Every structure is written in structure tokens, then in C-alpha cells.
Amino acid sequence: MLQAIGLTSAPRRDKPPIVDDLTFEVCPGRVTALLGEAGSGKTTALRLMLELEPGRGVAYFRGRPLHRIPHPGREVGVLLGELPGHPARTVRNQLRMLCAAAGVPGSRADAVLEVVGIAGLRDQRLGSLSVGMARRVGLAAALLADPCTLLLDEPATGLSPREQNWMHGLLRSHAALGGAVLFTTADPKEAARAADQVVTIQGGRLVADQDVARFARTRLRPRVAVRTPHAARLADVLGREARADRRAVEIVEESGSRLSVYGSSCAEIGEAAFRHGVLVHQLADETGDTGAPAPAPPAGPDADAKTAAEAAAGPDRARAGRPASAVRRVGGPLRPVRYELRRVFGTATPVLTAAVVTVVSVVTAVLMARAGHAPQHRLLAAWPDRVPLPPAAVGAGLLGALAFGEEYRYPALAADRGTVPRRMGLLLAKLGVCAALALLLGALAVTADAAVLRLVFDHGPLRPPAEWISPAASWAGLLIGCAWAGVLASGVFRSATAGLAAVLAVPVMVVPLVSRALAGPSAYPASGLAARLRGLSFAQWPPEADRLVLGTLRVMTQPVGTALLLSLTVLLCAYGFTGLRSRVRW
Template sequence: MLQAIGLTSAPRRDLPPMVDDLTFEARPGQVTALLGATGSGKTTALRLMLELEPGRGVTYFRGRPLHRIAHPGREVGVLLGDVPGHPARTVRGQLRMLCAAAGVSPSRADVMLDVVGISGLRDQRLGSLSLGMDRRVGLAAALLADPCTLLLDQPAAGLSPRERNWLHGLLRGHAALGGAVLFTTDDAKEAARSADRVVSIEAGRLVADQESADFARTRLRPRVAVRTPHAARLADVLGREARAARRTVEIVEESGSRLSVYGSNCAEVGEAAFRHGVLVHQLADETGDSGPPVPRARTAASSDAFPDTSAGTSAGTSAGSTDGPAGAPAAQRRRSGATRPPSPVRRVGGPLRPLRYELRRVFGTATPLLTAALVAVTSVVTALLLARLGATPQNRLLAAWPALLPLPPAALGAGLLGALAFGEEYRYPALAADRGTVPRRLGLLVAKLGVCGVLALLLGALAVIVDGAALALVFDRGPLRPPAQWIAPAGAWAGLLVGCAWAGVLASAVFRSALAGLGAVVSVPVLVVPLVRKALDGPSAYPASGLAGRLRGLSWAQWPPEADRLVLGALRVMAEPVGTALVLSLLVLLCAYGFTGLRGKVRW
């Protein structure tokens, strides 16, 4: 049972709200259509139900608001717009990633592909799908966690008649199992044909809440569609014969050669055309929309009638009541002065299995492999040029890091992968359509930092290995010498790579852009390092020698003396301008991330 009570969107500047005190319900076992013209507030109403827009009112899903449900993805399936996934990701990869987000078995993706009839397209890229196939993938994503309620925004828009019939059959099947289905549409005939109940809105206000049979009786009228090159002459003939027979007939000229005749049938129109020698190209029975009903007065009773806009027919009455689940009509609530607390914009719940979700997100596209290939080629070329020129230390030679560049290629590649961790999701939202982005939850952040850190280390190891192999192949190990100490340089190299990756992750989360995340990585050596170098210039009044021994004394367990070298190496790296700048940048970005993301966290 879905119960929407008093939904009212935030008022716009000098304009009325898109949704104004909207109250209705969608019952289990039924398909409910939310009908309204373009701009009537249908999509805004759905977003208010999902608490994605600020406003007033509340929506209960089986008696609980959305923010009180532990796992909303298992209660509500949503399709708002297109499938929100990277166009290079496969259909199966996208659904398996969403399975990790919903906390269901990965095999559920294959089951839903069979249900929606696209199991043969599991390896197709999302960007290559047609509109009909895209809708099927969206429905599969909405049904992944077997939700009780489906909220679909214009699911049949742009589909062929055959695909529409398939879609409505699927919705009927979900309702037959006891689920509640609510979809929006602007086609009155589609609403009457495919829904059990039709909720009509106009300018964000409830107009009628009717059973589909009553809706068809009051809103849809049979008509005769006529196409003839002598439309004006036939209209005159039909009008004269109707007046002679004292019958009520309405004739509407829709174009230069098309007429719509209300109050008659094909036999009468065809006989009249034959008697007067009028050529007819088309003659067919159709069902036409009589136009939007007149919005009821705000103080009217729930059984008020609204007149039909067509001549010659009796006025229809609204079969539904505007009394909501709260037990009082909207007008009574307004007169009594009762108000509902505003519903803030909530954040979408993070993945229930964040590590699995992040792994599927990273390896769902060829970005990591392409980045590794680019880094390897760039590193080899740079290392060979540096060896050719000479006068480059061996550590910088293996890292392919000339003094003129702010960062080596491996660090830039690690920063790029980190920047895509959040930046790609802001561009291609992963959890639900039109819900903004995957939220900044602590578990998801830890997963992204861990995965990006491991990728950065693998990228650095690949760069060192291919550089060393290329130098040994070309120069017969001439530039390479066995290192006297390798632990400290290796630690510094690993710290640089992981720091760049983490800086990209945090910056892309704070600034909501992958480009901004990569820019933050580059700004560390370009902007922050010179400032740190100026601050560290000059002798220190109090030297910090012997810090490793004092740290050993503070620990509960005594570490071996060999560990002193590791501690001294880490301290020496942090004392360097690049290390200090990177640590400071990470601390600033982490604080900004916590302030902008985690402070407004809502329990999901």
C-alpha cells in the first residue's frame, strides 16, 4: 500500500508550487496511473514520494515513510528517466553492480535478464541499446531486489505498441503477485487501458481519483474518424442530417482532410456520405480523450462533479474520493490549519556490499587497463630519454620522473583512477535514475580508498618493472646499479602513489567532478609544495633527532631494531616538501569531505 498525503513541493519564485496538497493512494494488487499533461507535476510528485526534493507531506510505503525503511531498495523499485550507468559498461555488469548495491545475490542479474526478455543482450554495452531495450534494462534494475512497490516515470514513452503491451503485461504480473504499481503517463487512453485506477492531476492538484471504468466513462468518448478530401462538405451534410433527425452530433475538424464525429457511428456517417456522393478515404471507430477535467474547488465535497468539455454529452461525476489515508479531505486539513513538517532532500543509501560494488564498478569498463597501458608506455619512453641524457639518479630513472615534471606518469595514472572513483558516478549515477549520485557514506569511502590504493601500488610496480626491463634491454643494465638501501625509496614511492590516488578520491567527492579530482592531484606539487618548501626553509630551533626511539618507548609492544629504519624512512619522506604537502592536502580534503558529505548523513 502506497499512501501519499499532502504532498506539496517547495514554492518557486513568484510561481505556485509544482505539486499542491496532493493526496491519493496506490493499493496492492492494482496498477495505478498518475495522469496529467506535460508540466502538471507528475515527476515532481514521484520525487517528493522518494524524498528527493524538498517539500511538505509524507508518503507511506506499507505504513512506513521511506527514511524509516532499513533497505528501501528492497521495498521500492524506481525508474526515473534512462538507465543511470556508464555507456561502456555491459548490461550484465551494470546489473551485477546494482546487485552488490542492493545486497542480493549476483545470480539475480541473470534471472532478471530472463524476466525482461533480454538475456541475449547481457554482453551489450549500455550506450548501444535502443530505447525499448533501455527501458527493459531499467525495469530489470527496478525489480532486482524484488520490491513490493514500483514507481515508474513515463515507462512507455517512445515505445512501440508491441513494447507497450509487453510493459503493461509485466506490470500486471507484478500487481497480480500482490505488489503495488504506480506509473505516470500523459495519455488518457493508455491510462484507461492499462491501469486499474487512474489518478488525474492538473497544475499539481488532484482532479479525480477513479476506477478505470468510471474514468473511461467520464473522460473518454467513442468517435468516428473520417478522412476525406471534402471535409467541409461532409461536415455540412452530417450537420444538416443531424438537425433534421433531431440528434446531437458534434463534428470537430482536426485538419484539412480529417474529421472527428462524436455522437454517431460508422454506419450512419458512411451512409450519409454515400447518399450525397462524398468521397471517403478512411472511416473508423476510435476512442477519444474529452480533454482534462475541470479542477474541483478547494472547498468542494469529495463527490463534486465536473462538467464534460464536449457538447452534447452529460456531465460525468468523479467516482473517487479525495479523502486520504489521514481520514480528512484536503480542504478540511487546510481549514483546520494542520500543517505537515517539510521533507528534506535525503541522500540515496549507499551500497550494502561496498567492496564488491566498488570492484564491479572499477572493472566494469576498460579504464584501468587503458590507464595502465598508457602509464607503461609513457614511463618507458621517459625513462629511456632520461637514461640517454644522463645525470639522473637511479630512483628517478626507474620512476620515469624528470625534475621538470611535477609528478611521474604512474602517480598521474593513480590520481586519475582515484578521481574517477567518485567523479564517474556523479556523471553516471549508479544506484538509481535521476537520484543525483552515489552518496558519500563512510563504508563506501573506505572501499574506494582501499581499492584505489591497491590499484595505485600495482600501477607503480608495473611502471618500475617495465622501466627496468626497458633500460636493461636497451642499455644492457648500464644505468642500473644494485641499490644500497631500497626500503626507504620503495616506501616513498608507495606513499606518493597511494597519496595521489587518495587525493583524487577525496577531491572528486568534494568537488563532484573527476576533472577537479585530477586537478587537485596536480596542484599538490605545483602549488602546495612551494609553500611547504618556504615554510621548511631555514634551521630549526629544536631538532627532532631521536624521534624513532621515543616512538618505540610509547608503544605497548617493543618492535625490533630493524623497524627503526622503516620509521626513520617514513619520517624522512614526510619531512620532504612533497611528502609534507601531500599529507597536508589529504588532511584538508578529508576534513572537507566530512564537512560536505558525512555531516548530513541520514541513516538508510
Template sequence: MLQAIGLTSSPRRNLPPLVDDLTFEVRPGCVTALLGEPGAGKTTTLRLMLELEPGRGVTYFRGRPLHRIPHPGREVGVLLGDVPGHPARTVRSQLRMLTAAVGVPASRADLLMEVVGIGGLRDQRLGSLSAGMERRVALAAALLADPCTLLLDEPGAGLPTRERTWLHGLLRGHASLGGAVLFTTDDAKEAARHADRVVSVAAGRLAADQDAADFARTRLRPRVAVRTPHAARLADVLGREARSAQRVVEIVEESGSRLSVYGSNCAEIGEAAFRHGVLVHQLADETGDAGAPAAPAPAALVPPVPQARTRGGATALPEARVEASVQARPATGSVVVHGAGLPAGAEAPAHGEPRPDLRTTSPAGAPSDPAGSATPAAPAGDFPAEPAAGPARAAAHAHAHDRADAHAHDRTGRPGSGVRRVGGPLWPLRYEARRMFGTATALLTCAVVAAASALISLVLARAGHTPQNRLLAAWPELFPLPPAALGAGLLGSLAFGEEYRYPALAADRGTVPRRMGLLAAKLGVCAALALVLGALAVAADVAVLRLVFGAGPLSAPTEWISPAASWAGLLVGCAWAGVLASGVFRAASAGVAAVLAVPVVVVPLVRKALEGPSAYPVAGIASRLRGLSRSPWPPEADRIVLGALRVMAQPVGTALVLSLMVLLCAYAFTGLRGRVRW
């Protein structure tokens, strides 16, 4: 069960909070709709539930808040906005990357692609998909770990009727296995048709929490849509028959040839039209939204309402009732209410009030055309599982569903035969490796760095008077960093920057799970890639210099351990600075800025701090470190320790170490602050 208690967003300046003390629950085995007008706070509510938005309140997922769940991605499937993936990544690459993130086998991605009907699009780029296919990819990503709870923000927005029907059918199947489903919508008819329970919000506060049947009875009114070239004549006929039968019938002329009739049915209207020889082009049952009950406005603020037009001497509604009826329905036209034989002093029921002779449509009623034309009602359960599915695709779809049912686990919390989990410390490494190499960014960066480094080395060698270490690193005195260090910092910045730009891990707190496992994976992958990038740059420089100048600029080094350690430390430090800075400031540009700030800002400060002689010498530190160890060191260990200390004693090394310590503390602080719930 999902329980949201006292959700309140952070207050805005001179404005009330978007969500104010909202409390509701989503039961397992049910589909719940969060209904509200645009701007009512539906998306903010989901973000508060996922702890992506600062605020107060708590949400319990099967009795635990999200930050207390070890693997949130396995508990909650999320669909927020468009497909959260890099446009250059393929569908299969995106889903396989997410399987490593949630800890399920990679074959689960292929299974879900068949279930949602995108098996033929596995090699398509995410940026080239249509809106409907994007929604299917996002739904497959939400279902990868077979989560107990699904949170979906406007899943059917912008989709045609058949796509929406298919999507809600899949959500219904997830709920039938015991899962809890919550989706947001601003369409009351969609909520009544596809949900078991409707939670209505207005201005961020709870307006109603009802079963779908109660919601349809109180908020939706059945009507008959009639299209005829003789609309005025048919309205007169229906009015006379309503008076003779002493029934209340409301007729709305929405256009020159269209009528909406409330309080009657297709059979009665068709028989009346046949008896009086009125031609009818269309006759269909529809469901209209009665609108949310509005708060009573002061008398001075109520605009004047024209007198309702009546036909045949029929009794007109009082002005206040006519105003409510007209405002509740966006269609323009005249309102005609026919009634006879009403009790003395009685008024015709207004929109939203129970009517004794009305029948509520079932939640699986017929969808209406956005243009206003009605479509015939379809019985529940007759919706196709997949639009325009051929025999082969339908068979594959059914087979995939059978396999999915075989993998379905007991969502009540008991251990069962659920989706096989892939645990251990390697799953963050698999995720990060697939994320890094799922696009051409890493390979393109390596190629650009190698080309730029080789070109700068040629220029420095031709000019002369450049030390060999700087020549091989392609690092002029005027440059703050060599190309390889800048490339390593860029790749490190993208490690977290792309997570926030394309939030694929929305269920894992703050779009990125602040776990040491994932951070260590990012640091490890970026460090390895930085070392490869540095080796590639040096190899390209040596090859180009030997090709152009022969062995002239190069000579055999007498000491290579210290320069190699300095070079590796510089590259790894820049990569780690980019990772931590982008994780703290949630932007790749901030990571690159932090990398450039080390030589431009921090190094001059360190040089000023290290100026002047030291009061106490540090000679003999290697022997003192050897004394701390219980086992004897090999002879080469002293040289390695001295080389590392010499690197750290340099201004650039000291500046990198200080910057990394500050960024690591800032990252830990932001992670701890995000866990505090008021």
C-alpha cells in the same frame, strides 16, 4: 504503503516551485498513475520522494523515510530516464554489478533477464540497445532485489503498443504479489487503462486523486470512431435519428472521411448506416480524453468563438460550451451537436461532465492509434506476456515466472521466504570490483601509463643527471606528477564520477549511497589498483632501461624502504584524492582537477610554511613512539616509522595529507547535509 506528505521543491527565481505541497499515497497491491502534462512536476516529484532533489516534505516507505532505511535498494526499485549504465558495459555485467550493490546472488541477474525477455542480449553493449530493450534492462535492474515499491518515470514513453502492454502487465504482476507501483504518464488513456488509482497533478499541485473508474467517468468519454467516404451524409443521418429518438448525440468531423460520435454506440451507428445505404469503412469504440478542467478565464481574455455549425436544424450549443468542447480535443474539425426533446433551458453536457447515457470504458480498453485510427477493443488479460515469443521462449518465460513466484516474499513486512540476501562486508567490494573492471577503462589506463612511463624514462636516461628514484618513477622536474600518479588519480576520479554520470544507484540517496562501507570499498579498490599501476610502471621502466642501455643507468639501491613508501604513498594519496573530490563535487573532472591542484597549488603553500628553522627539534620521535606501545617493537620498525615520517615531512607528502583531510571533511559534510530534511 507509500505516503508522500507536503512535497515541495526548492523555489525558483521569480517562478513558483515545480512541486507545491503535494500529498498522496500509494497503496500496496495497487498500481497508481501520477498523471500530468509535460512540465507538471511529475519527475521532480519522484526525485523528491527519492531525496535526489532539495526541497521540503517527507515520503514514508512502509512507515520510514528513505534515509532511515538500511538498504534502500532493497525497498525501492527505480526507473528514471534511460538505462543508468556505461554504454560500453554489457547487459549481464551491468545487472551482476547491481546484484552486488543490493546484496543478492549474481544468479538473480540471469533470472531477471529471462523474466523481462532479454536472455539472448546478455552480451550486448548497453549503448547498442534499442529503446524497448533499454527499458527492459532498466526494469530488470529495478526488480533485482524484489523491492516492495516501484517508482517508474514514464516507463512506456516511446514504446509501441505491445511493448507498453507487456510492461504494464509485468507491473500488474508485481502489484498482485503485494507490491506498490507508481508510474508517471501524460496520457490519460494509459493511466485509466493500466492503473487502479490515478493521481492528477497540475502545475505541481494535486488536482485529483481518484479510482480508475471514477477517473474514466469524469475525465474520459467513450466515443465511436467512424471512417466513411460519405461523412457529411452519415452525419445528417445520425442527426435526424437523434432528433427523432430525442437523444443527445455529438458529432465531430475530424477530417474529410472521419467522424467521432459521442453519445452513441457501434450498433446504433451501424444499423443507421445500413438502413440508409451509407458505406462505412471503419467502425470502432474509442476513449477520448476530455481534458483537465480549466480555470475560468476573465471575459476579456476569452477569444471569440465561431458559431457551431448545425445540421438539419439541430439545436447548437451555446458559444461557451462549444469553446470548451473544441479546446478539450486537439483534433480539428467542426462540432455538430444533435439533440431533441431536452428540458427547457437545459444545455447539452460539456466535456468532463457526467452523461446519463454514457458507458465508461474499462481500464483495459483498447489502445488508440497515435495517427487517429481506432483499433478494436481487446479484452483484459489477453495481452501477450512477451511480444512475438516463440514456443521455446514462452516456456522459458513461464519457467522464469515460476521461479520468480517461488522467490516472492511477503511484502507486508513479516519475515518470509523472499529473495536470498548476501550480507556481510564483502558486498561493497564485489560491487566496486565489478564496476571497475566491467569496462576496459582500467586496463586501458594501465597500458597507457606503462607506455608513457617507459618513454619518459628513456628520455630522462638519455639526457642524464636524473636521480635514480625519479628515473624509475618517470618524473621529470618540470612535471607536477608522474604518469602513474596521474593514472591513479584518474581511476580514483572515475570511481565516483561514473556513479553520477550513470546513476545506477538512484534509490540509494543522491545516486550514490553515502555509506562508509561503499566509501571504504572505493578507497580500498582504488588504492590496490594504484599500487598495481605503480608497480607496473616501475617494472616497465626497469625493463626498457635494461633493454636499451643495459645496467648503466641503474644500480643496486642502498635504501629502498623509504623510496618505496614515498612512491606508494604518492600513488595511494592521488587515488584517494580523486575519489573524495569526485564524491564531493559529483564529477570526474573535478576529481582530476583536485589531484593536479595538490602539486600545483598546495605544495608551494606547504613549502612556504616549512621554510626556516624549527624552534623545537623532532629528533627522537621514534623512541618516544616506541614508549607508547606496551609490546616491544622489532628492530626494523624504527626504520619503517622514520621512513614514513620522512615521507610525510616532504612538501608533497604534507600537501597530500592536508588535501585528503580537507576532502574527507567535505565529503562527510555533504553526506550529513543531505540527510537533513526540513
């Protein structure tokens, strides 16, 4: 059961809140429609339930608020707005990435694609899908973790009548298996056709909470649907009798054989047809203004909504007849590393970044070698003195800045709430994957620079290095620091642009300040620190490791290294503070 209690959005200046003290229930085994005009607060109400919107009130999912559920993606399936995701990502890759986030096997992606009837589109790019196919992919994403509750924001918008009929059938089948379904709509006809319960809001306030029969009686016009081969004759007969009896009857000829009669009943129309000898094929009460029933979809694997919902529930699961609390939840932990790898390599961004960085680095190294007077370590890194960062470091920072893009576009992966909140596991996975990518990018750039320099200048500008550990440690620290700065800044500011700006701000703004602070002589020299650390450690490391320790200390005491360390510390504290603040309940 879903219980929304006192939902109230944050107040606006000189305006009432978008949602004001909204309370209702969504029972298991029923489809509930949240009905309201555009701007009435339907989407805001859903975001308040999912704790994606600041405000007051609480929503209980089977007795627990969302932030108290260990893995919310397995409890609630969400479809808000357009399907998010990189346009170049394939359908299957997008769903497999979400499988890793929700902690379910990757094979589940293929299963739900069969359920929603688009298994043949698994290799299509998200940007090439039509509106109807994108909605099906969004519904597949909502069903991935076999949730008990579905929250859908206007899922039938832009769909054809056939697709709407299919989607409504799938929602009813999910409810019939013990789940709870809540969808929003601005169309009373759709609410009357597809829902068992209709919650009507206006101006963010509750207007009515009714079952569909009462909603049809009080909010919609009742009518009688008639099918007859003599529609014109029957319409004339009903009109003459209504005028004779002085009754207000409206007759609408919807097609050559169909009539919709408002203000009458099946008994009156049937008796009039019998008296005048008019053949009638169909005579039935309908909810007024709902239109003709949507055409039934042809038989096939993508048309049987009940079979699809049972397949979505899994072969070993039969929820029919069980209470909602007995619905089995998919087990298994979250898989942040697998999620991050699929997120990164689901698009061509890493490959394109590596290609651009390599080309720019090679061109820069050749120009520096022609100019001369460049140290060998800067020549291999393609890092001129007047340039803030080498191309490889900028590329590493860009990959780090793009690390949090999916979480902010996809509600189920919201950074504050949802399947992947600000957990340390996700942050460590992003930092680890970005560090590995940064090192690979740096190794590729240095290798390409060395190869091209040897090809163009033979052995002129390159000499065997007398000391390589310290430059290698410095180079690795610079790349990893830039990548991590991009990750943390994008996580704090929720913007890839802000993440890249933070990376570029380190050499432009922070390094000059650190250089001034380190300009004076130190009262406490660090000479002999490696030997003292070796003496304090429980496990004696070999004397050769002193060079690595000294190289690391030398990197940390340089302005760039100190600036990076300071920036990473500040960003990590800010990231932790924002994550802690998001969990505080007022």
C-alpha cells in the same frame, strides 16, 4: 502503500515551485498513473519522493520515509530517465554490479534478464541497445532486489505498441502480486489503458485523484467500438438516424471493418443494426480516444507478463492475497567491495589507463636517461624535476577521480540517498580498491621503466640501491595519496574533473605553501622518534622496523607528502560534512 504528503520543491526566483503541496496515495495491488503535461512536475515529484531533490514534504513507503529504510533498493525499484551506465559496460555486468550494491546474489541478474525477455542480450554493450531494449534493461535493474514499490518515469516513451503492451502487462502483474506501482505519463490514453488509479497534476498542483473508470467518464470521451463487414453501410444508417432524431453523433471509420461511434450507446447502435439487417461482429463500450487495443504479443518467454512477474518474485514467493506489509524482502548485507570491483573492471578504463601510463612513463624515463644527471629513484619513477607529478601518480589520481561516477548517474545509487548512500563501507571499499590499483600501476610503471632502461642502456643508468625501503615507501605513499585525493574530491564535488583537478592542485598549489611553512628550522626535532615509539608500544617490534618508520616519517615531512596528507585530511572532513549535512531533515 506509498503516501506522498505535502511534496513541495525548492522555491525558484520570481517563479512558483515546480511541485507545490502535492499529496496523494499509491495503494498496494494497484497501478497508479501520475498524469501531467510536459513541465507539470511529474519527474520532480518522483525525485522528491526519492529524496533526490531539495524541498519539503515527505513520502512514506509502507510507513517509513526513504532515509529510515536500511536498504532502500530492496523497498523501491526506480527507473528515471534514460538507462545510465558506461556505454562500454555489458548488460550483465551492469546488473551484476547493481546486485552487489543491493546485496542480492549475482545470479539474480540472469534471472531478471529472463524475466524481461532479453537474456540473449546479456553480453551486449549498453551503448549498442535500442530504446526498447534499454527500457527493458532499466526495468530489470528496478526489479533486481524484488522491491515492493516501483517508481517509473515515463517507462513507455519511445516504445512500440507491442512493447508498451508488454510493459503495462508486467506492471499490472507486479501489482497483482501485492506490489505498488507508480508511473508517470503525459498521455491520457496510456493512463486510461494501463492504470487503475490516475493522479492528475498541472503546474505542480493536484488536479484530480480518480479511479480509471471515473477518469474515463470525466476526462475522456466515451465511445462505442463496432466491428462489422459492412462498416460503410452501418455508418450511413447511424448518420441518417442521428440527423432524423437531431442527436449529435460522431462516426469515425478507423479501418475497413471498424467504426468508433461517439455520442451513442451499444443499445442504440445494436437496435439500428438489427432494424436494417447489418451484421455486427463486435459491439463494446471503450474509453474514448484511447485508440485501438495494442496487438497482443506472440506467445513466448518474453510475452507472458504474468509469468514474468511471478518469476521476478522468485519461486518461493507468492504474494497474491497478502497485504503489502507481508511481502518478503530479500535478505543479505550490501557488498561494497564486490560492487566496487565489478564497477572498476566492468569497463576497459583500468587497462587503458595502465597502458597509457606505462608508455608515457617508459618514454619519459628514456629521455631522462639520455639527458643524464637524474637520480635513480626519479629515473625509475619517470619523474622529471620540472613536472608536478609522475605519469603513474596522475594515472592513479584519474582512477580515483572516476570512482564515484556511477553513483551520480544512477538514481538508485545516489550518493546522498538510495541503495548506496554515503556509508563508510562504500568509502572504504573505494579507497581500498583504488589504493590496490594505484600500487599495481606504480609497480607496473617502475618495472617497465627498469626493463626498458636495461634493454636500451644496459646497466649504465641503474645501480643496485643502497637503501630501498624509504624510496619504496615514498613511492607507495605518493601513489595512494593521489588515488585517495581523487576519490575524496570526486565524492565531495560530484565530478570526475574536479577530482582530477584536486590531484593536480596538490603539487601545483599546496606544495609551494607547505614548502614555505617548512623552510625554517624546527624547534622540535624528530630524531629518535622511532626508538621512543618502540618503547611506548605494548608489542615490541624488531629494530629493523625502525627503518620503515623513519622512511614513513621522512615521506610525511617532505613537502609533497605533507601536502598530500593535508589535502586528504581536508577532503575527508569535507566528505564527512557533506554526508552528515545530507542526512539532516529540515
